Amino acid sequence: xxxxxxxxxxxxxxxxxxxxxxxxxxxxxxxxxxxxxxxxxxxxxxxxxxxxxxxxxxxxxxxxxxxxxxxxxxxxxxxxxxxxxxxxxxxxxxxxxxxxxxxxxxxxxxxxxxxxxxxxxxxxxxxxxxxxxxxxxxxxxxxxxxxxxxxxxxxxxxxxxxxxxxxxxxxxxxxxxxxxxxxxxxxxxxxxxxxxxxxxxxxxxxxxxxxxxxxxxxxxxxxxxxxxxxxxxxxxxxxxxxxxxxxxxxxxxxxxxxxxxxxxxxxxxxxxxxxxxxxxxxxxxxxxxxxxxxxxxxxxxxxxxxxxxxxxxxxxxxxxxxxxxxxxxxxxxxxxxxxxxxxxx
Amino acid sequence: xxxxxxxxxxxxxxxxxxxxxxxxxxxxxxxxxxxxxxxxxxxxxxxxxxxxxxxxxxxxxxxxxxxxxxxxxxxxxxxxxxxxxxxxxxxxxxxxxxxxxxxxxxxxxxxxxxxxxxxxxxxxxxxxxxxxxxxxxxxxxxxxxxxxxxxxxxxxxxxxxxxxxxxxxxxxxxxxxxxxxxxxxxxxxxxxxxxxxxxxxxxxxxxxxxxxxxxxxxxxxxxxxxxxxxxxx
Numbered sequence: 001x002x003x004x005x006x007x008x009x010x011x012x013x014x015x016x017x018x019x020x021x022x023x024x025x026x027x028x029x030x031x032x033x034x035x036x037x038x039x040x041x042x043x044x045x046x047x048x049x050x051x052x053x054x055x056x057x058x059x060x061x062x063x064x065x066x067x068x069x070x071x072x073x074x075x076x077x078x079x080x081x082x083x084x085x086x087x088x089x090x091x092x093x094x095x096x097x098x099x100x101x102x103x104x105x106x107x108x109x110x111x112x113x114x115x116x117x118x119x120x121x122x123x124x125x126x127x128x129x130x131x132x133x134x135x136x137x138x139x140x141x142x143x144x145x146x147x148x149x150x151x152x153x154x155x156x157x158x159x160x161x162x163x164x165x166x167x168x169x170x171x172x173x174x175x176x177x178x179x180x181x182x183x184x185x186x187x188x189x190x191x192x193x194x195x196x197x198x199x200x201x202x203x204x205x206x207x208x209x210x211x212x213x214x215x216x217x218x219x220x221x222x223x224x225x226x227x228x229x230x231x232x233x234x235x236x237x238x239x240x241x242x243x244x245x246x247x248x249x250x251x252x253x254x255x256x257x258x259x260x261x262x263x264x265x266x267x268x269x270x271x272x273x274x275x276x277x278x279x280x281x282x283x284x285x286x287x288x289x290x291x292x293x294x295x296x297x298x299x300x301x302x303x304x305x306x307x308x309x310x311x312x313x314x315x316x317x318x319x320x321x322x323x324x325x326x327x328x329x330x331x332x333x334x335x336x337x338x339x340x341x342x343x344x345x
Numbered sequence: 346x347x348x349x350x351x352x353x354x355x356x357x358x359x360x361x362x363x364x365x366x367x368x369x370x371x372x373x374x375x376x377x378x379x380x381x382x383x384x385x386x387x388x389x390x391x392x393x394x395x396x397x398x399x400x401x402x403x404x405x406x407x408x409x410x411x412x413x414x415x416x417x418x419x420x421x422x423x424x425x426x427x428x429x430x431x432x433x434x435x436x437x438x439x440x441x442x443x444x445x446x447x448x449x450x451x452x453x454x455x456x457x458x459x460x461x462x463x464x465x466x467x468x469x470x471x472x473x474x475x476x477x478x479x480x481x482x483x484x485x486x487x488x489x490x491x492x493x494x495x496x497x498x499x500x501x502x503x504x505x506x507x508x509x510x511x512x513x514x515x516x517x518x519x520x521x522x523x524x525x526x527x528x529x530x531x532x533x534x535x536x537x538x539x540x541x542x543x544x545x546x547x548x549x550x551x552x553x554x555x556x557x558x559x560x561x562x563x564x565x566x567x568x569x570x571x572x573x574x575x576x577x578x
Contacts, residue, residue: 119421162423167423168422168423169423230369231369232368232369232370248373249386251386254384255384256369256372256373256379256384
């Protein structure tokens with residue numbers, strides 16, 4: 001029987017495995033994709049330093065190799081069952097039943113599907129992208145000039161905050177907290193690749209909560225002249241030339257406006273991954289009203305769940321930055337260690 | 346009067362105001378905001394402040410009468426508020442308090458009561474060709490003037506049964522149905538509501554030195570045709 005089964009081979013899962021190994025525990029990671037690293041694989045650079053995301057993945061790939069971590073790739077978890085004596089039985093798509101003393105859910109999040117916000121025109125108008133699409137575009141750029149999806153050099157680019165966040169209409173009342181700083185980062189990046197373009201952000205509140213975030217916002221304004229318009233986008237339509245027309249109120253001026261743009265970037269929020277609901281069903285795991293796993297104690301036990309022996313690392317409990325995810329994954333090692341020390345298994 | 350308490354009794358107000366985060370999607374989509382100097386978000390934040398004096402000002406202002414009740418705001422609000430429904434509650438309170446006569450747009454309530462409001466009881470139609478009088482609708486132009494003058498022949502030719510007994514488009518509504526409609530208005534408070542609009546408007550007409558006589562209703566003509574042209578500034 002293994003000590004800890006870790007579900008998810010993103011940075012949370014790998015970091016948790018590293019820290020657990022340091023404490024002398026045996027781990028197995030199951031990952032549904034064919035590589036480790038999760039969403040980070042799709043990202044170009046990380047706030048607030050513009051460090052390349054692949055550097056972080058390279059670090060964890062190297063750790064995985066050095067430490068000889070056991071990882072099952074291309075493996076989906078079908079169910080997690082806690083059997084009588086407190087042992088977890090985890091059924092996977094590989095027809096392997098894992099038996100473990102504890103489980104760490106490092107199964108992450110999924111991005112909001114912007115098509116659900118139909119009035120924003122994603123997948124209807126060519127020049128509407130999501131923040132994730134833009135990262136992929138940046139990754140592929142390799143020093144080439146930046147072009148819109150309709151192959152034009154953009155003169156006006158808008159970033160739309162809170163897409164699928166703080167919005168009852170999308171079923172997500174919570175704040176995804178990272179989209180604000182991501183928008184600021186991407187707006188700066190946009191100005192770097194298209195210095196001639198006007199770049200603006202439509203926001204409701206700017207949540208620059210982390211170290212270096214506010215400084216970055218200031219730099220975006222002072223050095224890059226990114227405009228910040230306080231108003232939530234109401235509707236987008238397409239002009240005959242493929243450019244876009246935005247309806248938004250400049251709430252600080254109390255005037256409804258129509259803004260023209262060549263390209264629009266929707267800052268999609270983070271949602272609980274579909275698998276979270278699946279795990280919830282199979283082992284009576286308690287989730288919060290935002291559908292993420294509910295921490296057993298918000299302040300001093302955020303790695304614990306309502307099921308003893310079942311722990312969380314990273315964004316399975318809510319939106320988190322890379323920085324927060326890594327720390328949360330480190331702390332889960334101590335929580336698991338303490339649990340196993342006191343367990344009869 | 347405690348206007349906040351009054352508003353809170355209105356089920357539409359209870360349903361329509363949760364909490365506003367001032368994002369502006371309602372104003373950005375609002376057709377009236379595009380046309381008038383008007384911002385539905387500001388109405389919501391004003392009532393959200395629960396300041397009695399500010400609400401009284403609102404009840405006496407043109408502001409609450411600009412909304413066209415299209416309810417586009419309802420489709421967008423990320424907090425599930427409905428500015429248009431808050432406005433319904435404010436309008437009713439403004440009518441109840443007699444504050445509607447304090448503003449140009451509010452005074453038009455009298456015009457609505459006199460035209461659509463009375464027509465439905467008298468004819469069974471809110472709007473019927475015989476009621477669209479050219480002098481009240483200059484925007485209809487000379488063609489309508491001509492149609493109105495030759496109404497029987499025109500509508501006959503078009504196959505209607507204009508205000509006559511029997512079946513067909515624009516027929517006369519039977520007295521039995523009209524009585525029933527009047528009864529509904531009585532039981533549901535519609536009649537009292539009309540009386541209230543009438544009473545408050547009479548008061549205002551006197552104050553403005555205008556006649557409301559059946560054959561020379563200066564006040565009615567005033568509310569229907571006057572435009573200060575101050576609504577877009």
